[in-house]
Amino acid sequence: xxxxxxxxxxxxxxxxxxxxxxxxxxxxxxxxxxxxxxxxxxxxxxxxxxxxxxxxxxxxxxxxxxxxxxxxxxxxxxxxxxxxxxxxxxxxxxxxxxxxxxxxxxxxxxxxxxx
Amino acid sequence: xxxxxxxxxxxxxxxxxxxxxxxxxxxxxxxxxxxxxxxxxxxxxxxxxxxxxxxxxxxxxxxxxxxxxxxxxxxxxxxxxxxxxxxxxxxxxxxxxxxxxxxxxxxxxxxx
Numbered sequence: 001x002x003x004x005x006x007x008x009x010x011x012x013x014x015x016x017x018x019x020x021x022x023x024x025x026x027x028x029x030x031x032x033x034x035x036x037x038x039x040x041x042x043x044x045x046x047x048x049x050x051x052x053x054x055x056x057x058x059x060x061x062x063x064x065x066x067x068x069x070x071x072x073x074x075x076x077x078x079x080x081x082x083x084x085x086x087x088x089x090x091x092x093x094x095x096x097x098x099x100x101x102x103x104x105x106x107x108x109x110x111x112x113x114x115x
Numbered sequence: 116x117x118x119x120x121x122x123x124x125x126x127x128x129x130x131x132x133x134x135x136x137x138x139x140x141x142x143x144x145x146x147x148x149x150x151x152x153x154x155x156x157x158x159x160x161x162x163x164x165x166x167x168x169x170x171x172x173x174x175x176x177x178x179x180x181x182x183x184x185x186x187x188x189x190x191x192x193x194x195x196x197x198x199x200x201x202x203x204x205x206x207x208x209x210x211x212x213x214x215x216x217x218x219x220x221x222x223x224x225x226x227x
Binding site for chain 1: 149151153156157158159160161164202217218219220
C-alpha cells in the first residue's frame with residue numbers, strides 16, 4: 001500500500017460524457033501527478049500540481065483539466081469523452097521539497113472504459 | 116529535458132543476475148536517475164534512485180558512470196515474481212520535474 005488513494009477504481013461511461021477522478025496523496029506529500037496508461041502503452045505524464053499550483057504540464061488534452069485543493073487532494077476532470085480515452089489513470093504523489101531528489105508513490109489507478 | 120532509451124524487452128531465467136541499461140545522453144546537472152517497477156494493472160513502484168557512482172538497497176543496485184549519460188539497474192538472482200516492466204526516469208530538477216517521460220520501459224520476462 002503506497003498510501004495514495006484513488007477513486008473510483010473502475011468507471012464505465014459513454015462517449016461525450018464527463019467524469020471526475022479523485023486522488024488523495026500520501027500524508028505530507030505536496031506534489032500530485034496524473035498519468036494516463038493505455039493498453040500496451042507506457043505511462044504518459046499529464047500534469048503535476050505542487051501545493052495547489054500547477055507545476056508542469058505534459059500531454060494533457062484540452063478536454064482534460066485538473067486541480068489540487070487546499071487539503072491537497074486532486075481531481076482530474078475528463079470531458080467530451082472519446083473511445084480513445086479508455087485507459088488506466090494513475091495518480092502519484094511525492095514530497096518534493098525542491099531538492100531535485102524525488103520519489104513518486106503511485107496509487108492503484110482508475111480504470112476508465114468509454115463505450 | 117532528458118529523454119531515456121531502454122531495451123524494449125529482456126528474457127532471463129530464475130537465479131540469474133539481470134542488468135538493464137538506460138541511456139540518457141542529455142541528463143542535466145541537477146537530474147537524478149530513478150527506476151520503477153510495474154506489474155500489470157498496478158501503479159509503478161519505486162525501486163532505486165541515484166545521482167552518481169553506485170547505489171545499493173535490499174532490492175537492486177544502480178550503477179552510474181562518471182559521465183552520467185547512462186545507468187544500469189542490476190537485479191541479483193531474479194525470480195519469477197520479478198517479471199514486470201522496468202522504467203528508467205531522469206529528472207527532478209529543483210522541485211519542478213518538468214515534462215516527465217517514463218517511456219515504454221523494459222519488459223523483463225523471467226522463466227523457470
